[in-house]
Amino acid sequence: MTTEFQCLQVSETEPKQFNLAITTKHIDELPAGDVLIRIWYSSLNYKDALSASGNRGVTRNYPHTPGIDAAGIVEESTDERWKAGDQVIVTGFDLGMNTSGGFSQYIRVPGNWIVKLPDGMTLRESMMYGTAGFTAGLSVQALIKNGITPEKGPIVVTGATGGVGSVAVAILAQLGYAVSAVSSKESANDFLTALGATELIPRSDMEDQTGKILLKQRFAGAVDTVGGLVLATVLKSLNYGGVATCCGMVNGGELPTTVFPFILRGVQLAGIDSVEHPIDQRPSLWELLATDWKPAGLESLVHELSLAEVPDAIQTILQGKMQGRVVIRVD
Numbered sequence: 255m256t257t258e259f260q261c262l263q264v265s266e267t268e269p270k271q272f273n274l275a276i277t278t279k280h281i282d283e284l285p286a287g288d289v290l291i292r293i294w295y296s297s298l299n300y301k302d303a304l305s306a307s308g309n310r311g312v313t314r315n316y317p318h319t320p321g322i323d324a325a326g327i328v329e330e331s332t333d334e335r336w337k338a339g340d341q342v343i344v345t346g347f348d349l350g351m352n353t354s355g356g357f358s359q360y361i362r363v364p365g366n367w368i369v370k371l372p373d374g375m376t377l378r379e380s381m382m383y384g385t386a387g388f389t390a391g392l393s394v395q396a397l398i399k400n401g402i403t404p405e406k407g408p409i410v411v412t413g414a415t416g417g418v419g420s421v422a423v424a425i426l427a428q429l430g431y432a433v434s435a436v437s438s439k440e441s442a443n444d445f446l447t448a449l450g451a452t453e454l455i456p457r458s459d460m461e462d463q464t465g466k467i468l469l470k471q472r473f474a475g476a477v478d479t480v481g482g483l484v485l486a487t488v489l490k491s492l493n494y495g496g497v498a499t500c501c502g503m504v505n506g507g508e509l510p511t512t513v514f515p516f517i518l519r520g521v522q523l524a525g526i527d528s529v530e531h532p533i534d535q536r537p538s539l540w541e542l543l544a545t546d547w548k549p550a551g552l553e554s555l556v557h558e559l560s561l562a563e564v565p566d567a568i569q570t571i572l573q574g575k576m577q578g579r580v581v582i583r584v585d
């Protein structure tokens with residue numbers, strides 16, 4: 255085993271000035287943990303862009319290696335559940351936040367952050383999903399658990415061209431749902447239609463400022479990835495008994511709503527958290543993502559980048575211009 259490896263490191267060069275550079279590190283610099291993993295692929299998520307640009311709500315101390323996702327092969331383990339040669343996925347928990355993350359040829363993590371790569375899925379495919387795709391899966395799972403079947407009507411997906419949104423559109427279409435995709439990007443209409451969207455809605459149409467407490471009933475369910483006024487508009491537009499999931503906040507952390515969608519239409523709002531999602535509940539969802547839920551067009555929503563190309567992609571995601579998913583080839 256080599257004792258030196260490369261990673262993409264963020265440093266604070268001057269107060270509030272952050273710089274990303276490929277850096278050589280020694281294996282002993284990795285945090286303590288049970289399992290040393292050689293990383294083949296990582297992926298880029300909105301939270302990585304926050305960590306890489308000095309957001310102290312995500313990462314307290316720099317220098318730091320971001321990357322909330324990693325897929326690779328176990329090299330050493332003191333945890334009896336894992337042995338050298340196992341193909342594994344790590345997403346969420348503290349990876350890439352305050353623990354050195356997946357933009358690196360190696361990580362060392364506790365054994366109870368790890369999921370076995372399911373049969374029928376490659377390491378690269380697992381990172382096509384990454385945290386964004388796993389979160390899309392959790393959102394779809396929440397709709398199903400709450401009785402929202404395809405027969406009930408269309409599902410609206412907000413931030414539809416983003417990482418979580420695009421995978422959600424593709425999974426829902428794969429499962430036979432009609433999907434209404436909300437996006438700011440007119441140029442992405444063909445992309446969203448190819449993923450399976452059946453209706454395209456400009457984001458401006460879902461930022462209702464009329465002050466009405468309810469709007470026309472349009473959707474049986476919602477996968478909301480943006481929060482703010484958009485989620486408030488979605489809640490007012492759900493059918494009687496509709497369910498919305500909520501996972502993100504790029505439109506705002508505020509939710510300017512009233513109680514009326516809940517008490518007049520029996521609407522439900524389901525919170526989604528991929529970070530601390532219990533480890534024992536993860537493998538079954540990864541199995542679904544590897545099999546019945548895997549969209550035929552998954553590859554079409556992915557760009558593959560090397561570690562050196564990640565800094566530019568971070569600017570794209572911070573500007574809200576990201577389309578689909580970025581897989582990072584680490585090796």
Ligand SMILES: NC(=O)c1ccc[n+]([C@@H]2O[C@H](COP(=O)([O-])OP(=O)(O)OC[C@H]3O[C@@H](n4cnc5c(N)ncnc54)[C@H](OP(=O)(O)O)[C@@H]3O)[C@@H](O)[C@H]2O)c1
Nearest residue numbers: 300413414415416417418437438502503504505527528574
């Ligand atoms: N709860 C969890 O466990 C969890 C897990 C993963 C992600 N998240 C959160 O989910 C959100 C989306 O993550 P992501 O990885 O999909 O990010 P992303 O790839 O950057 O996608 C976000 C999409 O939202 C839309 N958007 C951007 N700025 C917006 C604005 N001001 N108002 C409304 N829509 C806007 C854009 O799509 P259009 O141009 O198509 O509208 C953009 O592509 C983030 O807030 C992230 O932190 C949460």
